[in-house]
Amino acid sequence: MNVRRLIPTAALAGAVALGATALTACSGAGGAGGSKDGKVGVTASFYPLQFVAEQIGKDHVKVDGLTKPGVEPHDLEITPKQTAQLGEADVVLYLKSLQPAVDKAVAQSGVKNVVDAATLTALEAHGSSGHDHGAEEGHAEGEGHDHSQGEGGKDPHVWLDPVKYAEIAKGVGAALEKADPGHAADYRKNTDELVGKLTALDTEFKDGLKNTASRTFITTHSAFGYLAERYGLDQEGISGVDPESEPSPARMKDLQAVAKKDNVTTVFFETLASDKTAKTLATDTGLKTDVLDPLEGITDTSQGADYFEVMRSNLKNLQKALGAK
Numbered sequence: 001m002n003v004r005r006l007i008p009t010a011a012l013a014g015a016v017a018l019g020a021t022a023l024t025a026c027s028g029a030g031g032a033g034g035s036k037d038g039k040v041g042v043t044a045s046f047y048p049l050q051f052v053a054e055q056i057g058k059d060h061v062k063v064d065g066l067t068k069p070g071v072e073p074h075d076l077e078i079t080p081k082q083t084a085q086l087g088e089a090d091v092v093l094y095l096k097s098l099q100p101a102v103d104k105a106v107a108q109s110g111v112k113n114v115v116d117a118a119t120l121t122a123l124e125a126h127g128s129s130g131h132d133h134g135a136e137e138g139h140a141e142g143e144g145h146d147h148s149q150g151e152g153g154k155d156p157h158v159w160l161d162p163v164k165y166a167e168i169a170k171g172v173g174a175a176l177e178k179a180d181p182g183h184a185a186d187y188r189k190n191t192d193e194l195v196g197k198l199t200a201l202d203t204e205f206k207d208g209l210k211n212t213a214s215r216t217f218i219t220t221h222s223a224f225g226y227l228a229e230r231y232g233l234d235q236e237g238i239s240g241v242d243p244e245s246e247p248s249p250a251r252m253k254d255l256q257a258v259a260k261k262d263n264v265t266t267v268f269f270e271t272l273a274s275d276k277t278a279k280t281l282a283t284d285t286g287l288k289t290d291v292l293d294p295l296e297g298i299t300d301t302s303q304g305a306d307y308f309e310v311m312r313s314n315l316k317n318l319q320k321a322l323g324a325k
Contacts, residue, residue, distance in 0.1 A: 001063075003007040005267030009156075010064075010305070011273075015093045016164030018233065018301055021059055023135070023136060027179060032071060032237070035279075036090075037062070038291040039059075039060060039061050039090065040057065040060055040062070040090045040091060040176065040179055040180045040323070041061075041062050041064070041088065041089045041090045041091070042057060042061050042062070042063045042064070042089065042090065042091045042092075042093065042176075043063075043064045043065075043066060043085075043089040043091075043092050043093070043282040044063055044064070044065050044066070044094070044100070045065075045067065045084055045092075045093065045095065045098070045099055046065065046066065046067045046073045046082045046094075046095070046099070046296060046297065047067070047101045047295065047296060047297045047298060047307075048159035048168075048296075048307065049067065049093040049095065049103070049168075049294060050063055050065045050093075050164070051273065051303060051306065052093075052168060052169050052172045053091075053176075053192070053305050054322065055092055055190060055194045056169065056172055056173050056176060056187055056191050057170075057176055057190070058186070058190055059174065060176075060180060060183045060187070060313060062185060064089075065117050066078070066082070066086075066099075066102060066122060067297065069129055069297050069298070069299045070297070071098045071289045071297075071298060072149045072297060073098060073297075074098075074099060075170045076099050076101050076102065077143045078101045078102065078104075078105045080142055082105065083105045083108055083109055086105055086106065086111065086284070087109040089109075089111055090113060090116075090179050090180075091111075091115065091175055091176065092106055092109065092111045092113065092114045092115065092180045093115045093117065093172060093175075094106055094114070094115075094116060094117065094214075095116065095117040095118050095156055095158075095161070095266075096116045096117075096118045096119075096234060097118065097154075098154060098156045109227070113137065113175060113178065113179050115171060115172045115175045117158070117168050117171070117172075119171075120152075120167055120170070120172075121158050121164040122164075123154035123155065123156065123158065123167055124154065124155060124226070124229075125152075125155060125226070126222070126226070126228075126229070126235075127223025129161040145289045146309070155225050157224070157225065157226060157294060158226055159295060159296065160223060160224055160227045160305075160311075161203050161225050161226035161227055161230045161231060162198040162199070162201045162202040162205065162230075162311070163199075164226060165197065165198055166195045166198040166202075169194050169195055169198065170195065171192060172262060173187050173188065173190070173191030173192075173194075174262040188192055191296055197273040200295040200309060201308060201312075202230075202317065204312070204315060205227075205231055205315055207228070207229060208315050208318075208319050209231045209233065209308060209315075209318060209319065209322065211322065211324065211325040212319070212322035212323050212324045212325065213263055213322065213323030213325070214262050214263040214264055214265070214321075214322050214323060215232060215233050215234055215322065216233070216234045216235075216236060216250050216258065216262035216263075216264050216291070217233060217234070217235060217236070217261070217264070217266070217268060217318065217322065218236045218238070218268065218281070218287075219236070219237055219238070219266055219267075219269075219270075219292055220236075220237075220238050220267070220268065220269045220270060220275075220277045220278045221237065221269075222235060222296060223270075223272050223294035223296075224294070227314075233318075234262070234324070236255060236258050238251060238255065238262075238277055238278075238281065240258035249310070252280075252281060252284060253300065255281060255285070256284065256285045259285050259287060263323070264287065264321075264324070265284075265287060265288055265322075266287055266288045266289065266290050266317075266320070266321035267281050267282045267285075267289050267290075268290055268291065268292035268317070268321070269287070269289060269290075269291060269292075270291065270292065270293060271291055271293050271299065271301050271302055275289065288321075289319045290320070290321060291313070291317060292314055292317060292318070293310050293313065293314055295307060295310055295311070298310070303317075
């Protein structure tokens with residue numbers, strides 16, 4: 001079974017980025033449990049959580065990621081050695097139900113300071129435009145679960161909403177204070193700084209997307225429900241479909257009608273998956289293609305070096321596609 005079909009891009013990106021700095025364990029270098037030079041050892045499951053830990057912990061922490069760049073977070077396999085190293089981490093950050101292998105390893109690790117980002121902000125259910133096409137596709141092929149939805153049909157891609165991401169940052173800051181009370185003042189200061197930057201980013205999105213010719217965007221991956229909701233947009237996802245395969249003729253017809261009705265100019269694809277679906281749809285509808293990055297990981301092909309740069313690229317691409325005035 002090609003699991004990729006069901007994987008949310010967001011998860012992916014996270015995984016990727018996280019992985020980037022992460023698991024050197026398999027190469028024999030000390031991973032999470034290696035020499036920490038007196039620093040707090042933080043293991044983060046994928047990029048968005050790694051980034052938060054690095055921004056808040058700065059010099060006081062050593063952050064390891066579990067997902068290497070380019071690895072689908074959902075496909076992540078964790079070795080017994082990595083589970084053991086996880087057990088040596090001072091703090092573990094993960095997002096429950098995004099990566100089943102991580103959930104299992106965390107449960108077995110016996111780590112005391114475990115932070116589930118899903119508990120730090122309210123998760124909501126999002127389908128692609130009112131109902132989840134991914135789930136339908138899945139059932140049609142005998143797959144009961146669309147991984148772009150987390151537990152109980154909740155959408156895990158909370159970091160794509162700067163307001164919700166700021167709530168996660170506060171929770172991570174509190175966890176670091178608890179694990180390392182001696183540097184609590186620094187963690188508090190760094191958390192406030194990061195929250196301030198996220199608040200400014202939220203304002204940029206609000207202002208940048210206030211007046212647009214269209215409010216609808218089409219994306220190969222339905223990772224942008226929180227972002228769409230925050231800024232009054234409508235996400236139409238070709239969701240739950242294997243990026244390597246053609247979307248169903250019925251869905252293509254559907255999207256062509258939506259594109260016509262809502263003045264859609266662009267089909268978005270993501271950096272970490274094939275753009276074949278988006279290009280097929282664009283060719284059939286006479287639309288342009290562009291990138292909307294779910295930030296599950298940072299790679300050389302990302303439009304920016306970190307969360308803020310990539311989010312600003314996303315804003316620019318959305319403004320162009322929606323005809324911002």
